[in-house]
Amino acid sequence: MKTLTQGSAAVRGAILIAVAAALWATTSIAAKTLFTETQLEPIVLAFLRLCIAFPFFFLLMLAEGRKTRLPFNRGMLFGLVVLGFFQAGYQGTYLWAVDLTGAGIATLIALCLAPVLVAIAAAPLLGERPNRTTVLALIAAIIGSLMLVATDVRSPDAARVGGVLIAVLAAAVYAAFTLTSRHMSGGASVYATAFVCFMTGALVLAPIAVLSGGLGELADLDLKAWLLIGYIGIVPTCVGYVCFFRGMQSTPATTSSIIVTLEPLFAAMLAWMILGEALGWMGIAGAFVLTVSVLVASRSGREVSKSESAETVEAETT
Known part of the structure:
Protein backbone atom coordinates (compact mmCIF):
# COMPACT_ATOMS: atom_id res chain seq x y z
CA MET A 1 0.00 0.00 0.00
CA LYS A 2 2.83 2.34 0.89
CA THR A 3 4.64 1.52 -2.37
CA LEU A 4 1.45 2.21 -4.34
CA THR A 5 1.05 5.58 -2.61
CA GLN A 6 4.67 6.50 -3.35
CA GLY A 7 4.19 5.45 -6.97
CA SER A 8 1.09 7.61 -7.43
CA ALA A 9 2.90 10.54 -5.78
CA ALA A 10 5.82 10.11 -8.19
CA VAL A 11 3.43 10.06 -11.17
CA ARG A 12 1.66 13.16 -9.89
CA GLY A 13 5.02 14.87 -9.40
CA ALA A 14 6.13 13.97 -12.92
CA ILE A 15 2.90 15.38 -14.34
CA LEU A 16 3.40 18.63 -12.41
CA ILE A 17 6.95 18.99 -13.76
CA ALA A 18 5.72 18.30 -17.31
CA VAL A 19 3.04 20.99 -16.84
CA ALA A 20 5.75 23.39 -15.63
CA ALA A 21 7.89 22.66 -18.70
CA ALA A 22 4.90 23.26 -20.99
CA LEU A 23 4.06 26.54 -19.25
CA TRP A 24 7.67 27.73 -19.39
CA ALA A 25 7.70 26.97 -23.13
CA THR A 26 4.87 29.44 -23.71
CA THR A 27 7.04 32.31 -22.42
CA SER A 28 8.93 32.65 -25.68
CA ILE A 29 5.72 32.42 -27.73
CA ALA A 30 4.01 35.23 -25.82
CA ALA A 31 7.22 37.29 -25.83
CA LYS A 32 7.76 36.92 -29.58
CA THR A 33 4.15 37.98 -30.16
CA LEU A 34 4.74 41.10 -28.07
CA PHE A 35 7.97 41.95 -29.88
CA THR A 36 6.29 41.50 -33.28
CA GLU A 37 3.14 43.51 -32.56
CA THR A 38 4.54 46.26 -30.28
CA GLN A 39 7.68 48.32 -29.71
CA LEU A 40 8.27 46.73 -26.29
CA GLU A 41 11.97 46.25 -25.53
CA PRO A 42 13.16 42.79 -24.32
CA ILE A 43 14.90 44.31 -21.28
CA VAL A 44 11.66 46.02 -20.23
CA PHE A 57 6.94 34.38 -4.07
CA PHE A 58 7.29 36.78 -1.14
CA LEU A 59 3.77 35.82 -0.03
CA LEU A 60 4.56 32.12 -0.49
CA MET A 61 7.76 32.56 1.51
CA LEU A 62 5.81 34.18 4.36
CA ALA A 63 3.22 31.39 4.31
CA GLU A 64 5.97 28.80 4.34
CA GLY A 65 7.67 30.59 7.23
CA ARG A 66 4.58 30.21 9.39
CA LYS A 67 4.80 26.43 9.08
CA THR A 68 8.56 25.93 9.31
CA ARG A 69 11.51 28.04 10.36
CA LEU A 70 13.21 29.41 7.25
CA PRO A 71 17.01 28.99 7.30
CA PHE A 72 18.29 32.41 6.33
CA ASN A 73 21.73 33.78 7.28
CA ARG A 74 23.94 36.53 5.91
CA GLY A 75 26.12 34.24 3.81
CA MET A 76 23.11 32.53 2.28
CA LEU A 77 21.47 35.87 1.51
CA PHE A 78 24.64 37.04 -0.27
CA GLY A 79 24.61 33.88 -2.35
CA LEU A 80 20.99 34.39 -3.36
CA VAL A 81 21.70 38.00 -4.34
CA VAL A 82 24.53 36.80 -6.58
CA LEU A 83 22.12 34.34 -8.17
CA GLY A 84 19.72 37.25 -8.67
CA PHE A 85 22.34 39.05 -10.78
CA PHE A 86 22.65 35.96 -12.96
CA GLN A 87 18.84 35.75 -13.14
CA ALA A 88 18.71 39.33 -14.44
CA GLY A 89 21.39 38.56 -17.03
CA TYR A 90 19.64 35.43 -18.22
CA GLN A 91 16.18 37.01 -18.50
CA GLY A 92 17.55 39.96 -20.45
CA THR A 93 19.71 37.98 -22.89
CA TYR A 94 17.17 35.19 -23.42
CA LEU A 95 14.31 37.55 -24.31
CA TRP A 96 16.69 39.60 -26.46
CA ALA A 97 17.58 36.43 -28.37
CA VAL A 98 13.88 35.60 -28.81
CA ASP A 99 13.35 39.07 -30.28
CA LEU A 100 16.20 38.81 -32.77
CA THR A 101 15.85 35.17 -33.84
CA GLY A 102 12.73 33.22 -32.92
CA ALA A 103 10.96 31.62 -29.99
CA GLY A 104 11.93 28.07 -30.88
CA ILE A 105 15.58 28.45 -31.83
CA ALA A 106 16.39 30.84 -28.97
CA THR A 107 14.92 28.45 -26.40
CA LEU A 108 16.63 25.41 -27.89
CA ILE A 109 20.04 27.08 -27.84
CA ALA A 110 19.72 28.74 -24.44
CA LEU A 111 18.31 25.77 -22.54
CA CYS A 112 19.97 22.84 -24.29
CA LEU A 113 23.42 24.38 -24.57
CA ALA A 114 23.50 25.42 -20.89
CA PRO A 115 23.88 21.86 -19.49
CA VAL A 116 26.67 21.26 -22.00
CA LEU A 117 28.52 24.34 -20.76
CA VAL A 118 27.93 23.23 -17.16
CA ALA A 119 29.46 19.84 -17.88
CA ILE A 120 32.48 21.45 -19.57
CA ALA A 121 33.06 23.97 -16.76
CA ALA A 122 32.42 21.46 -13.95
CA ALA A 123 35.73 19.69 -14.60
CA PRO A 124 38.11 22.62 -13.89
CA LEU A 125 35.85 24.44 -11.43
CA LEU A 126 34.29 21.63 -9.39
CA GLY A 127 36.69 18.78 -10.02
CA GLU A 128 33.99 16.60 -11.61
CA ARG A 129 35.73 14.19 -13.97
CA PRO A 130 33.61 13.51 -17.09
CA ASN A 131 33.66 9.93 -18.36
CA ARG A 132 33.91 8.86 -21.98
CA THR A 133 30.13 8.80 -22.46
CA THR A 134 29.82 12.36 -21.18
CA VAL A 135 32.59 13.61 -23.49
CA LEU A 136 30.99 11.95 -26.52
CA ALA A 137 27.59 13.39 -25.55
CA LEU A 138 29.11 16.87 -25.28
CA ILE A 139 30.72 16.58 -28.71
CA ALA A 140 27.38 15.43 -30.16
CA ALA A 141 25.63 18.34 -28.44
CA ILE A 142 28.03 20.82 -30.06
CA ILE A 143 27.42 19.21 -33.48
CA GLY A 144 23.66 19.35 -32.89
CA SER A 145 23.90 23.03 -31.96
CA LEU A 146 25.81 23.80 -35.17
CA MET A 147 23.18 21.93 -37.22
CA LEU A 148 20.43 23.83 -35.44
CA VAL A 149 21.85 27.28 -36.21
CA ALA A 150 23.28 26.48 -39.65
CA THR A 151 20.46 28.28 -41.46
CA ASP A 152 20.75 31.37 -39.27
CA VAL A 153 24.53 31.57 -39.65
CA ARG A 154 24.22 31.42 -43.44
CA SER A 155 21.49 34.06 -43.36
CA PRO A 156 22.53 37.53 -44.58
CA ASP A 157 20.41 39.02 -41.77
CA ALA A 158 22.98 40.23 -39.24
CA ALA A 159 20.28 40.55 -36.57
CA ARG A 160 19.52 36.83 -36.67
CA VAL A 161 23.21 35.94 -36.47
CA GLY A 162 23.52 38.31 -33.54
CA GLY A 163 20.47 36.68 -31.98
CA VAL A 164 22.15 33.28 -32.16
CA LEU A 165 25.23 34.68 -30.41
CA ILE A 166 23.06 36.29 -27.73
CA ALA A 167 21.25 32.97 -27.22
CA VAL A 168 24.66 31.36 -26.66
CA LEU A 169 25.42 34.13 -24.15
CA ALA A 170 22.10 33.39 -22.41
CA ALA A 171 23.13 29.73 -22.19
CA ALA A 172 26.46 30.76 -20.65
CA VAL A 173 24.73 32.96 -18.06
CA TYR A 174 22.31 30.17 -17.20
CA ALA A 175 25.24 27.77 -16.85
CA ALA A 176 26.93 30.22 -14.48
CA PHE A 177 23.67 30.43 -12.50
CA THR A 178 23.57 26.62 -12.24
CA LEU A 179 27.20 26.28 -11.15
CA THR A 180 26.88 29.07 -8.60
CA SER A 181 23.66 27.68 -7.14
CA ARG A 182 25.42 24.42 -6.27
CA HIS A 183 27.53 26.27 -3.70
CA MET A 184 25.68 29.40 -2.67
CA SER A 185 21.99 28.56 -2.23
CA GLY A 186 22.06 25.31 -0.29
CA GLY A 187 19.68 25.23 2.68
CA ALA A 188 17.36 28.04 1.58
CA SER A 189 13.71 27.27 0.94
CA VAL A 190 12.66 27.22 -2.69
CA TYR A 191 10.21 30.10 -2.26
CA ALA A 192 12.77 32.22 -0.40
CA THR A 193 15.30 31.50 -3.14
CA ALA A 194 12.83 32.48 -5.87
CA PHE A 195 11.81 35.66 -4.02
CA VAL A 196 15.35 36.95 -3.42
CA CYS A 197 16.55 36.00 -6.92
CA PHE A 198 13.60 37.58 -8.72
CA MET A 199 13.61 40.73 -6.56
CA THR A 200 17.36 41.18 -7.05
CA GLY A 201 16.96 40.62 -10.77
CA ALA A 202 14.22 43.26 -10.94
CA LEU A 203 16.39 45.77 -9.06
CA VAL A 204 19.33 45.09 -11.39
CA LEU A 205 17.21 45.51 -14.53
CA ALA A 206 15.34 48.61 -13.29
CA PRO A 207 18.05 51.23 -14.09
CA ILE A 208 18.82 49.52 -17.41
CA ALA A 209 15.13 49.64 -18.38
CA VAL A 210 14.98 53.33 -17.42
CA LEU A 211 18.17 54.31 -19.25
CA SER A 212 17.12 52.41 -22.38
CA GLY A 213 14.03 54.58 -22.67
CA GLY A 214 11.89 51.49 -23.13
CA LEU A 215 9.58 52.33 -20.24
CA GLY A 216 8.19 55.18 -22.33
CA GLU A 217 6.70 52.65 -24.74
CA LEU A 218 4.45 51.23 -22.03
CA ALA A 219 1.93 54.06 -22.46
CA ASP A 220 1.28 52.96 -26.06
CA LEU A 221 0.52 49.31 -25.23
CA ASP A 222 -3.03 48.09 -25.77
CA LEU A 223 -5.04 45.66 -23.62
CA LYS A 224 -3.81 42.58 -25.50
CA ALA A 225 -0.19 43.54 -24.86
CA TRP A 226 -0.79 44.05 -21.15
CA LEU A 227 -2.62 40.72 -20.95
CA LEU A 228 0.38 39.02 -22.57
CA ILE A 229 2.75 40.72 -20.12
CA GLY A 230 0.55 39.64 -17.22
CA TYR A 231 0.41 36.13 -18.63
CA ILE A 232 4.21 35.87 -18.81
CA GLY A 233 4.61 37.14 -15.26
CA ILE A 234 1.85 35.01 -13.72
CA VAL A 235 1.37 31.75 -15.63
CA PRO A 236 4.81 30.48 -16.79
CA THR A 237 6.69 32.27 -14.01
CA CYS A 238 4.55 32.02 -10.85
CA VAL A 239 2.33 29.03 -11.64
CA GLY A 240 5.05 27.24 -13.59
CA TYR A 241 7.62 27.43 -10.81
CA VAL A 242 5.10 26.38 -8.15
CA CYS A 243 4.22 23.31 -10.24
CA PHE A 244 7.91 22.54 -10.62
CA PHE A 245 8.68 22.92 -6.90
CA ARG A 246 5.69 20.78 -5.92
CA GLY A 247 6.61 18.14 -8.49
CA MET A 248 10.21 17.99 -7.28
CA GLN A 249 9.03 16.94 -3.81
CA SER A 250 8.03 13.48 -5.04
CA THR A 251 10.02 13.05 -8.26
CA PRO A 252 13.59 11.68 -8.49
CA ALA A 253 16.16 14.22 -9.69
CA THR A 254 17.08 12.17 -12.78
CA THR A 255 13.45 11.88 -13.85
CA SER A 256 12.80 15.58 -13.33
CA SER A 257 15.86 16.55 -15.38
CA ILE A 258 14.62 14.45 -18.28
CA ILE A 259 11.12 15.92 -18.12
CA VAL A 260 12.42 19.51 -17.95
CA THR A 261 14.30 18.88 -21.20
CA LEU A 262 10.89 18.83 -22.88
CA GLU A 263 10.64 22.62 -22.48
CA PRO A 264 12.71 23.61 -25.52
CA LEU A 265 10.97 20.94 -27.59
CA PHE A 266 7.58 22.26 -26.49
CA ALA A 267 8.75 25.77 -27.38
CA ALA A 268 9.93 24.71 -30.84
CA MET A 269 6.66 22.87 -31.50
CA LEU A 270 4.53 25.81 -30.32
CA ALA A 271 6.64 28.23 -32.36
CA TRP A 272 5.96 26.14 -35.44
CA MET A 273 2.22 25.77 -34.74
CA ILE A 274 1.45 29.32 -33.56
CA LEU A 275 4.16 31.57 -35.03
CA GLY A 276 4.93 29.62 -38.19
CA GLU A 277 8.62 29.26 -37.31
CA ALA A 278 10.18 26.35 -39.21
CA LEU A 279 13.57 24.85 -38.34
CA GLY A 280 14.01 22.92 -41.59
CA TRP A 281 15.18 19.31 -41.79
CA MET A 282 18.72 20.09 -40.66
CA GLY A 283 17.42 22.18 -37.77
CA ILE A 284 15.03 19.43 -36.68
CA ALA A 285 17.83 16.87 -36.83
CA GLY A 286 20.10 19.21 -34.89
CA ALA A 287 17.43 19.76 -32.23
CA PHE A 288 17.02 15.98 -31.87
CA VAL A 289 20.77 15.38 -31.58
CA LEU A 290 21.15 18.22 -29.10
CA THR A 291 18.28 17.04 -26.88
CA VAL A 292 19.40 13.40 -26.81
CA SER A 293 22.97 14.49 -26.07
CA VAL A 294 21.83 16.59 -23.12
CA LEU A 295 19.84 13.66 -21.72
CA VAL A 296 22.81 11.29 -22.06
CA ALA A 297 25.23 13.79 -20.54
CA SER A 298 22.84 14.47 -17.68
CA ARG A 299 22.39 10.79 -16.77
CA SER A 300 26.09 10.04 -17.22
CA GLY A 301 27.05 13.02 -15.07
CA ARG A 302 24.85 11.79 -12.25
CA GLU A 303 26.43 8.31 -12.44
CA VAL A 304 29.89 9.88 -12.17
CA SER A 305 28.77 11.97 -9.21
CA LYS A 306 27.37 8.90 -7.43
CA SER A 307 30.57 6.96 -8.13
CA GLU A 308 32.76 9.73 -6.72
CA SER A 309 30.54 9.99 -3.65
CA ALA A 310 30.87 6.26 -3.05
CA GLU A 311 34.66 6.48 -3.41
CA THR A 312 34.73 9.35 -0.89
CA VAL A 313 32.67 7.38 1.65
CA GLU A 314 34.86 4.32 1.18
CA ALA A 315 38.04 6.37 1.67
CA GLU A 316 36.65 7.94 4.84
CA THR A 317 35.75 4.57 6.35
CA THR A 318 39.14 2.90 5.74
Missing part, protein backbone atom coordinates in the same frame (compact mmCIF):
# COMPACT_ATOMS: atom_id res chain seq x y z
CA LEU A 45 9.69 42.77 -20.57
CA ALA A 46 12.32 40.97 -18.47
CA PHE A 47 12.02 43.69 -15.83
CA LEU A 48 8.20 43.54 -15.78
CA ARG A 49 8.24 39.74 -15.58
CA LEU A 50 10.40 39.77 -12.47
CA CYS A 51 8.38 42.63 -10.93
CA ILE A 52 5.20 40.58 -11.25
CA ALA A 53 6.80 37.39 -9.92
CA PHE A 54 8.74 38.41 -6.81
CA PRO A 55 5.78 39.70 -4.71
CA PHE A 56 4.01 36.41 -5.39
Whole structure:
Protein backbone atom coordinates (compact mmCIF):
# COMPACT_ATOMS: atom_id res chain seq x y z
CA MET A 1 0.00 0.00 0.00
CA LYS A 2 2.83 2.34 0.89
CA THR A 3 4.64 1.52 -2.37
CA LEU A 4 1.45 2.21 -4.34
CA THR A 5 1.05 5.58 -2.61
CA GLN A 6 4.67 6.50 -3.35
CA GLY A 7 4.19 5.45 -6.97
CA SER A 8 1.09 7.61 -7.43
CA ALA A 9 2.90 10.54 -5.78
CA ALA A 10 5.82 10.11 -8.19
CA VAL A 11 3.43 10.06 -11.17
CA ARG A 12 1.66 13.16 -9.89
CA GLY A 13 5.02 14.87 -9.40
CA ALA A 14 6.13 13.97 -12.92
CA ILE A 15 2.90 15.38 -14.34
CA LEU A 16 3.40 18.63 -12.41
CA ILE A 17 6.95 18.99 -13.76
CA ALA A 18 5.72 18.30 -17.31
CA VAL A 19 3.04 20.99 -16.84
CA ALA A 20 5.75 23.39 -15.63
CA ALA A 21 7.89 22.66 -18.70
CA ALA A 22 4.90 23.26 -20.99
CA LEU A 23 4.06 26.54 -19.25
CA TRP A 24 7.67 27.73 -19.39
CA ALA A 25 7.70 26.97 -23.13
CA THR A 26 4.87 29.44 -23.71
CA THR A 27 7.04 32.31 -22.42
CA SER A 28 8.93 32.65 -25.68
CA ILE A 29 5.72 32.42 -27.73
CA ALA A 30 4.01 35.23 -25.82
CA ALA A 31 7.22 37.29 -25.83
CA LYS A 32 7.76 36.92 -29.58
CA THR A 33 4.15 37.98 -30.16
CA LEU A 34 4.74 41.10 -28.07
CA PHE A 35 7.97 41.95 -29.88
CA THR A 36 6.29 41.50 -33.28
CA GLU A 37 3.14 43.51 -32.56
CA THR A 38 4.54 46.26 -30.28
CA GLN A 39 7.68 48.32 -29.71
CA LEU A 40 8.27 46.73 -26.29
CA GLU A 41 11.97 46.25 -25.53
CA PRO A 42 13.16 42.79 -24.32
CA ILE A 43 14.90 44.31 -21.28
CA VAL A 44 11.66 46.02 -20.23
CA LEU A 45 9.69 42.77 -20.57
CA ALA A 46 12.32 40.97 -18.47
CA PHE A 47 12.02 43.69 -15.83
CA LEU A 48 8.20 43.54 -15.78
CA ARG A 49 8.24 39.74 -15.58
CA LEU A 50 10.40 39.77 -12.47
CA CYS A 51 8.38 42.63 -10.93
CA ILE A 52 5.20 40.58 -11.25
CA ALA A 53 6.80 37.39 -9.92
CA PHE A 54 8.74 38.41 -6.81
CA PRO A 55 5.78 39.70 -4.71
CA PHE A 56 4.01 36.41 -5.39
CA PHE A 57 6.94 34.38 -4.07
CA PHE A 58 7.29 36.78 -1.14
CA LEU A 59 3.77 35.82 -0.03
CA LEU A 60 4.56 32.12 -0.49
CA MET A 61 7.76 32.56 1.51
CA LEU A 62 5.81 34.18 4.36
CA ALA A 63 3.22 31.39 4.31
CA GLU A 64 5.97 28.80 4.34
CA GLY A 65 7.67 30.59 7.23
CA ARG A 66 4.58 30.21 9.39
CA LYS A 67 4.80 26.43 9.08
CA THR A 68 8.56 25.93 9.31
CA ARG A 69 11.51 28.04 10.36
CA LEU A 70 13.21 29.41 7.25
CA PRO A 71 17.01 28.99 7.30
CA PHE A 72 18.29 32.41 6.33
CA ASN A 73 21.73 33.78 7.28
CA ARG A 74 23.94 36.53 5.91
CA GLY A 75 26.12 34.24 3.81
CA MET A 76 23.11 32.53 2.28
CA LEU A 77 21.47 35.87 1.51
CA PHE A 78 24.64 37.04 -0.27
CA GLY A 79 24.61 33.88 -2.35
CA LEU A 80 20.99 34.39 -3.36
CA VAL A 81 21.70 38.00 -4.34
CA VAL A 82 24.53 36.80 -6.58
CA LEU A 83 22.12 34.34 -8.17
CA GLY A 84 19.72 37.25 -8.67
CA PHE A 85 22.34 39.05 -10.78
CA PHE A 86 22.65 35.96 -12.96
CA GLN A 87 18.84 35.75 -13.14
CA ALA A 88 18.71 39.33 -14.44
CA GLY A 89 21.39 38.56 -17.03
CA TYR A 90 19.64 35.43 -18.22
CA GLN A 91 16.18 37.01 -18.50
CA GLY A 92 17.55 39.96 -20.45
CA THR A 93 19.71 37.98 -22.89
CA TYR A 94 17.17 35.19 -23.42
CA LEU A 95 14.31 37.55 -24.31
CA TRP A 96 16.69 39.60 -26.46
CA ALA A 97 17.58 36.43 -28.37
CA VAL A 98 13.88 35.60 -28.81
CA ASP A 99 13.35 39.07 -30.28
CA LEU A 100 16.20 38.81 -32.77
CA THR A 101 15.85 35.17 -33.84
CA GLY A 102 12.73 33.22 -32.92
CA ALA A 103 10.96 31.62 -29.99
CA GLY A 104 11.93 28.07 -30.88
CA ILE A 105 15.58 28.45 -31.83
CA ALA A 106 16.39 30.84 -28.97
CA THR A 107 14.92 28.45 -26.40
CA LEU A 108 16.63 25.41 -27.89
CA ILE A 109 20.04 27.08 -27.84
CA ALA A 110 19.72 28.74 -24.44
CA LEU A 111 18.31 25.77 -22.54
CA CYS A 112 19.97 22.84 -24.29
CA LEU A 113 23.42 24.38 -24.57
CA ALA A 114 23.50 25.42 -20.89
CA PRO A 115 23.88 21.86 -19.49
CA VAL A 116 26.67 21.26 -22.00
CA LEU A 117 28.52 24.34 -20.76
CA VAL A 118 27.93 23.23 -17.16
CA ALA A 119 29.46 19.84 -17.88
CA ILE A 120 32.48 21.45 -19.57
CA ALA A 121 33.06 23.97 -16.76
CA ALA A 122 32.42 21.46 -13.95
CA ALA A 123 35.73 19.69 -14.60
CA PRO A 124 38.11 22.62 -13.89
CA LEU A 125 35.85 24.44 -11.43
CA LEU A 126 34.29 21.63 -9.39
CA GLY A 127 36.69 18.78 -10.02
CA GLU A 128 33.99 16.60 -11.61
CA ARG A 129 35.73 14.19 -13.97
CA PRO A 130 33.61 13.51 -17.09
CA ASN A 131 33.66 9.93 -18.36
CA ARG A 132 33.91 8.86 -21.98
CA THR A 133 30.13 8.80 -22.46
CA THR A 134 29.82 12.36 -21.18
CA VAL A 135 32.59 13.61 -23.49
CA LEU A 136 30.99 11.95 -26.52
CA ALA A 137 27.59 13.39 -25.55
CA LEU A 138 29.11 16.87 -25.28
CA ILE A 139 30.72 16.58 -28.71
CA ALA A 140 27.38 15.43 -30.16
CA ALA A 141 25.63 18.34 -28.44
CA ILE A 142 28.03 20.82 -30.06
CA ILE A 143 27.42 19.21 -33.48
CA GLY A 144 23.66 19.35 -32.89
CA SER A 145 23.90 23.03 -31.96
CA LEU A 146 25.81 23.80 -35.17
CA MET A 147 23.18 21.93 -37.22
CA LEU A 148 20.43 23.83 -35.44
CA VAL A 149 21.85 27.28 -36.21
CA ALA A 150 23.28 26.48 -39.65
CA THR A 151 20.46 28.28 -41.46
CA ASP A 152 20.75 31.37 -39.27
CA VAL A 153 24.53 31.57 -39.65
CA ARG A 154 24.22 31.42 -43.44
CA SER A 155 21.49 34.06 -43.36
CA PRO A 156 22.53 37.53 -44.58
CA ASP A 157 20.41 39.02 -41.77
CA ALA A 158 22.98 40.23 -39.24
CA ALA A 159 20.28 40.55 -36.57
CA ARG A 160 19.52 36.83 -36.67
CA VAL A 161 23.21 35.94 -36.47
CA GLY A 162 23.52 38.31 -33.54
CA GLY A 163 20.47 36.68 -31.98
CA VAL A 164 22.15 33.28 -32.16
CA LEU A 165 25.23 34.68 -30.41
CA ILE A 166 23.06 36.29 -27.73
CA ALA A 167 21.25 32.97 -27.22
CA VAL A 168 24.66 31.36 -26.66
CA LEU A 169 25.42 34.13 -24.15
CA ALA A 170 22.10 33.39 -22.41
CA ALA A 171 23.13 29.73 -22.19
CA ALA A 172 26.46 30.76 -20.65
CA VAL A 173 24.73 32.96 -18.06
CA TYR A 174 22.31 30.17 -17.20
CA ALA A 175 25.24 27.77 -16.85
CA ALA A 176 26.93 30.22 -14.48
CA PHE A 177 23.67 30.43 -12.50
CA THR A 178 23.57 26.62 -12.24
CA LEU A 179 27.20 26.28 -11.15
CA THR A 180 26.88 29.07 -8.60
CA SER A 181 23.66 27.68 -7.14
CA ARG A 182 25.42 24.42 -6.27
CA HIS A 183 27.53 26.27 -3.70
CA MET A 184 25.68 29.40 -2.67
CA SER A 185 21.99 28.56 -2.23
CA GLY A 186 22.06 25.31 -0.29
CA GLY A 187 19.68 25.23 2.68
CA ALA A 188 17.36 28.04 1.58
CA SER A 189 13.71 27.27 0.94
CA VAL A 190 12.66 27.22 -2.69
CA TYR A 191 10.21 30.10 -2.26
CA ALA A 192 12.77 32.22 -0.40
CA THR A 193 15.30 31.50 -3.14
CA ALA A 194 12.83 32.48 -5.87
CA PHE A 195 11.81 35.66 -4.02
CA VAL A 196 15.35 36.95 -3.42
CA CYS A 197 16.55 36.00 -6.92
CA PHE A 198 13.60 37.58 -8.72
CA MET A 199 13.61 40.73 -6.56
CA THR A 200 17.36 41.18 -7.05
CA GLY A 201 16.96 40.62 -10.77
CA ALA A 202 14.22 43.26 -10.94
CA LEU A 203 16.39 45.77 -9.06
CA VAL A 204 19.33 45.09 -11.39
CA LEU A 205 17.21 45.51 -14.53
CA ALA A 206 15.34 48.61 -13.29
CA PRO A 207 18.05 51.23 -14.09
CA ILE A 208 18.82 49.52 -17.41
CA ALA A 209 15.13 49.64 -18.38
CA VAL A 210 14.98 53.33 -17.42
CA LEU A 211 18.17 54.31 -19.25
CA SER A 212 17.12 52.41 -22.38
CA GLY A 213 14.03 54.58 -22.67
CA GLY A 214 11.89 51.49 -23.13
CA LEU A 215 9.58 52.33 -20.24
CA GLY A 216 8.19 55.18 -22.33
CA GLU A 217 6.70 52.65 -24.74
CA LEU A 218 4.45 51.23 -22.03
CA ALA A 219 1.93 54.06 -22.46
CA ASP A 220 1.28 52.96 -26.06
CA LEU A 221 0.52 49.31 -25.23
CA ASP A 222 -3.03 48.09 -25.77
CA LEU A 223 -5.04 45.66 -23.62
CA LYS A 224 -3.81 42.58 -25.50
CA ALA A 225 -0.19 43.54 -24.86
CA TRP A 226 -0.79 44.05 -21.15
CA LEU A 227 -2.62 40.72 -20.95
CA LEU A 228 0.38 39.02 -22.57
CA ILE A 229 2.75 40.72 -20.12
CA GLY A 230 0.55 39.64 -17.22
CA TYR A 231 0.41 36.13 -18.63
CA ILE A 232 4.21 35.87 -18.81
CA GLY A 233 4.61 37.14 -15.26
CA ILE A 234 1.85 35.01 -13.72
CA VAL A 235 1.37 31.75 -15.63
CA PRO A 236 4.81 30.48 -16.79
CA THR A 237 6.69 32.27 -14.01
CA CYS A 238 4.55 32.02 -10.85
CA VAL A 239 2.33 29.03 -11.64
CA GLY A 240 5.05 27.24 -13.59
CA TYR A 241 7.62 27.43 -10.81
CA VAL A 242 5.10 26.38 -8.15
CA CYS A 243 4.22 23.31 -10.24
CA PHE A 244 7.91 22.54 -10.62
CA PHE A 245 8.68 22.92 -6.90
CA ARG A 246 5.69 20.78 -5.92
CA GLY A 247 6.61 18.14 -8.49
CA MET A 248 10.21 17.99 -7.28
CA GLN A 249 9.03 16.94 -3.81
CA SER A 250 8.03 13.48 -5.04
CA THR A 251 10.02 13.05 -8.26
CA PRO A 252 13.59 11.68 -8.49
CA ALA A 253 16.16 14.22 -9.69
CA THR A 254 17.08 12.17 -12.78
CA THR A 255 13.45 11.88 -13.85
CA SER A 256 12.80 15.58 -13.33
CA SER A 257 15.86 16.55 -15.38
CA ILE A 258 14.62 14.45 -18.28
CA ILE A 259 11.12 15.92 -18.12
CA VAL A 260 12.42 19.51 -17.95
CA THR A 261 14.30 18.88 -21.20
CA LEU A 262 10.89 18.83 -22.88
CA GLU A 263 10.64 22.62 -22.48
CA PRO A 264 12.71 23.61 -25.52
CA LEU A 265 10.97 20.94 -27.59
CA PHE A 266 7.58 22.26 -26.49
CA ALA A 267 8.75 25.77 -27.38
CA ALA A 268 9.93 24.71 -30.84
CA MET A 269 6.66 22.87 -31.50
CA LEU A 270 4.53 25.81 -30.32
CA ALA A 271 6.64 28.23 -32.36
CA TRP A 272 5.96 26.14 -35.44
CA MET A 273 2.22 25.77 -34.74
CA ILE A 274 1.45 29.32 -33.56
CA LEU A 275 4.16 31.57 -35.03
CA GLY A 276 4.93 29.62 -38.19
CA GLU A 277 8.62 29.26 -37.31
CA ALA A 278 10.18 26.35 -39.21
CA LEU A 279 13.57 24.85 -38.34
CA GLY A 280 14.01 22.92 -41.59
CA TRP A 281 15.18 19.31 -41.79
CA MET A 282 18.72 20.09 -40.66
CA GLY A 283 17.42 22.18 -37.77
CA ILE A 284 15.03 19.43 -36.68
CA ALA A 285 17.83 16.87 -36.83
CA GLY A 286 20.10 19.21 -34.89
CA ALA A 287 17.43 19.76 -32.23
CA PHE A 288 17.02 15.98 -31.87
CA VAL A 289 20.77 15.38 -31.58
CA LEU A 290 21.15 18.22 -29.10
CA THR A 291 18.28 17.04 -26.88
CA VAL A 292 19.40 13.40 -26.81
CA SER A 293 22.97 14.49 -26.07
CA VAL A 294 21.83 16.59 -23.12
CA LEU A 295 19.84 13.66 -21.72
CA VAL A 296 22.81 11.29 -22.06
CA ALA A 297 25.23 13.79 -20.54
CA SER A 298 22.84 14.47 -17.68
CA ARG A 299 22.39 10.79 -16.77
CA SER A 300 26.09 10.04 -17.22
CA GLY A 301 27.05 13.02 -15.07
CA ARG A 302 24.85 11.79 -12.25
CA GLU A 303 26.43 8.31 -12.44
CA VAL A 304 29.89 9.88 -12.17
CA SER A 305 28.77 11.97 -9.21
CA LYS A 306 27.37 8.90 -7.43
CA SER A 307 30.57 6.96 -8.13
CA GLU A 308 32.76 9.73 -6.72
CA SER A 309 30.54 9.99 -3.65
CA ALA A 310 30.87 6.26 -3.05
CA GLU A 311 34.66 6.48 -3.41
CA THR A 312 34.73 9.35 -0.89
CA VAL A 313 32.67 7.38 1.65
CA GLU A 314 34.86 4.32 1.18
CA ALA A 315 38.04 6.37 1.67
CA GLU A 316 36.65 7.94 4.84
CA THR A 317 35.75 4.57 6.35
CA THR A 318 39.14 2.90 5.74
